[in-house]
Amino acid sequence: MPRPRTPLLNRERIVAAALRLVDEEGLAALSTRRLAGELSVSGPSLYNHFATKDDLLDAVVDGVIGEVDLSMFGAGAPWPEALRDWARSYRAALAAHPNIVPVLAQGPGRRPNALRLADAVFGCLVEAGWPRGQATRIGALMRYFVTGSALASFAAGFPEDAGLYDAADYPHLGEAHRLAEHRAAVDEGAFETGLEALLDGLVLRFERLKEAGHQGSQAGNQGSPVGHQGSRATNAGRSSGSTGS
Amino acid sequence: MPRPRTPLLNRERIVAAALRLVDEEGLAALSTRRLAGELSVSGPSLYNHFATKDDLLDAVVDGVIGEVDLSMFGAGAPWPEALRDWARSYRAALAAHPNIVPVLAQGPGRRPNALRLADAVFGCLVEAGWPRGQATRIGALMRYFVTGSALASFAAGFPEDAGLYDAADYPHLGEAHRLAEHRAAVDEGAFETGLEALLDGLVLRFERLKEAGHQGSQAGNQGSPVGHQGSRATNAGRSSGSTGS
DNA sequence: ACCTGAACACCGTTCAAGT
DNA sequence: ACCTGAACACCGTTCAAGT
Numbered sequence: 001m002p003r004p005r006t007p008l009l010n011r012e013r014i015v016a017a018a019l020r021l022v023d024e025e026g027l028a029a030l031s032t033r034r035l036a037g038e039l040s041v042s043g044p045s046l047y048n049h050f051a052t053k054d055d056l057l058d059a060v061v062d063g064v065i066g067e068v069d070l071s072m073f074g075a076g077a078p079w080p081e082a083l084r085d086w087a088r089s090y091r092a093a094l095a096a097h098p099n100i101v102p103v104l105a106q107g108p109g110r111r112p113n114a115l116r117l118a119d120a121v122f123g124c125l126v127e128a129g130w131p132r133g134q135a136t137r138i139g140a141l142m143r144y145f146v147t148g149s150a151l152a153s154f155a156a157g158f159p160e161d162a163g164l165y166d167a168a169d170y171p172h173l174g175e176a177h178r179l180a181e182h183r184a185a186v187d188e189g190a191f192e193t194g195l196e197a198l199l200d201g202l203v204l205r206f207e208r209l210k211e212a213g214h215q216g217s218q219a220g221n222q223g224s225p226v227g228h229q230g231s232r233a234t235n236a237g238r239s240s241g242s243t244g245s
Numbered sequence: 246m247p248r249p250r251t252p253l254l255n256r257e258r259i260v261a262a263a264l265r266l267v268d269e270e271g272l273a274a275l276s277t278r279r280l281a282g283e284l285s286v287s288g289p290s291l292y293n294h295f296a297t298k299d300d301l302l303d304a305v306v307d308g309v310i311g312e313v314d315l316s317m318f319g320a321g322a323p324w325p326e327a328l329r330d331w332a333r334s335y336r337a338a339l340a341a342h343p344n345i346v347p348v349l350a351q352g353p354g355r356r357p358n359a360l361r362l363a364d365a366v367f368g369c370l371v372e373a374g375w376p377r378g379q380a381t382r383i384g385a386l387m388r389y390f391v392t393g394s395a396l397a398s399f400a401a402g403f404p405e406d407a408g409l410y411d412a413a414d415y416p417h418l419g420e421a422h423r424l425a426e427h428r429a430a431v432d433e434g435a436f437e438t439g440l441e442a443l444l445d446g447l448v449l450r451f452e453r454l455k456e457a458g459h460q461g462s463q464a465g466n467q468g469s470p471v472g473h474q475g476s477r478a479t480n481a482g483r484s485s486g487s488t489g490s
Numbered sequence: 491a492c493c494t495g496a497a498c499a500c501c502g503t504t505c506a507a508g509t
Numbered sequence: 510a511c512c513t514g515a516a517c518a519c520c521g522t523t524c525a526a527g528t
Contacts, residue, residue: 007511022345043514081322102347107402115415123417136431140399141439154385157352172368194386197446204445225420252492291492
């Protein structure tokens with residue numbers, strides 16, 4: 001008889017168990033021995049399927065990123081609508097697994113789903129007419145906002161202990177102890193407000209860009225993904241900006 | 246003779262050494278034994294000054310938050326300018342210590358400097374005329390954006406290995422391997438673009454709010470820090486929003 | 491009051507040994 | 510090819526003991 005026996009472990013089973021453990025008990029609970037125990041196997045067995053624990057984490061993270069919907073790109077929708085739908089799907093995928101966000105925020109690295117995501121966003125923006133440098137920055141700032149909003153609950157960050165918020169120390173935080181109760185509403189409201197404000201600001205810039213393009217030197221779609229900085233000169237000295245009076 | 250001898254350790258020295266270690270070698274390098282070694286002391290000595298390693302981390306984080314400038318609040322500047330200056334100072338403080346950002350993003354907890362920061366931002370917005378619920382959301386979304394932008398470099402997240410970006414897999418990432426070279430410019434450009442876009446979008450909302458307030462029912466400054474959700478109904482179904490056509 | 495060494499229950503990872 | 514136990518160099522934390 002040869003051996004038709006299936007192996008006890010495979011990458012999929014390990015990744016699924018690791019994600020469950022991280023979701024339920026946090027990143028610190030994910031030890032190789034503990035994970036192996038969940039899979040009824042001894043610790044070193046995992047090393048037959050992943051070179052290191054970091055490799056395993058990479059696979060877990062890429063699985064989460066794979067849940068982000070990218071179908072709105074290239075579906076013919078205007079870029080602001082595509083970006084809005086994508087950002088919501090992106091946030092939903094990360095918010096479902098908040099304990100893994102610090103790992104995933106380190107960048108796409110060599111994870112295929114993360115690279116696919118970056119490719120889709122950048123491609124949509126460039127095809128819509130954004131210069132490549134600007135498209136890069138928009139991809140970056142959207143990731144900043146989405147990962148920041150999924151990394152940790154704003155509301156839950158304020159302890160429910162009312163005695164903490166002494167009016168002498170923190171005159172405006174008298175109601176802060178009630179934030180945690182409304183965790184989901186506060187966090188989602190903040191995300192939605194920020195997303196809409198960001199998109200409004202970007203649409204404003206796009207309109208200015210098209211106006212300038214119609215009369216000045218056609219910059220078109222050329223340029224590096226780094227691009228130039230627009231009219232702002234340096235961080236020092238307040239730019240006139242477009243805000244306030 | 247009594248004992249004029251000063252103790253070998255104190256909280257300040259420990260916190261300073263811990264921050265240096267985290268900055269130079271990452272969060273994983275901060276073990277109690279390693280830190281004690283840097284201070285020429287044995288591991289358990291630290292427990293005379295901090296109850297747990299988490300307590301120590303809290304002190305490190307609050308020290309970083311303490312570097313954020315809050316003087317623009319209450320200096321009479323309009324809220325968008327105050328918010329812009331604060332966001333830049335906030336990001337600069339975090340970006341100087343990126344390895345500690347995942348810890349700090351968990352919320353203010355009981356850290357005095359973090360609570361002071363939240364108090365100052367919320368107070369400025371409420372005094373400027375924002376309803377309390379909206380002010381809470383703005384504080385949250387600003388933290389999302391700033392922590393997201395400090396958590397990890399966008400540009401450095403793309404490996405410099407040009408062979409990784411196969412055009413068949415990622416048609417638009419042909420230049421992505423050059424991002425890392427321009428790390429600082431890309432990350433700061435994205436932060437500045439996002440910050441200005443966010444502020445533009447918020448100013449737009451503030452103007453709408455004032456218009457509505459002048460004719461409709463004066464809501465004024467009352468209300469809980471949770472507030473209500475405005476006109477958006479639910480996450481499902483695309484809201485008409487203010488973007489696009 | 492503050493520091494120490496020894497000890498406890500853990501880590502990630504390697505490796506020779508089994509089937 | 511895949512899993513195991515034993516081992517290595519680590520962890521955070523406790524505690525009795527020293528001064």
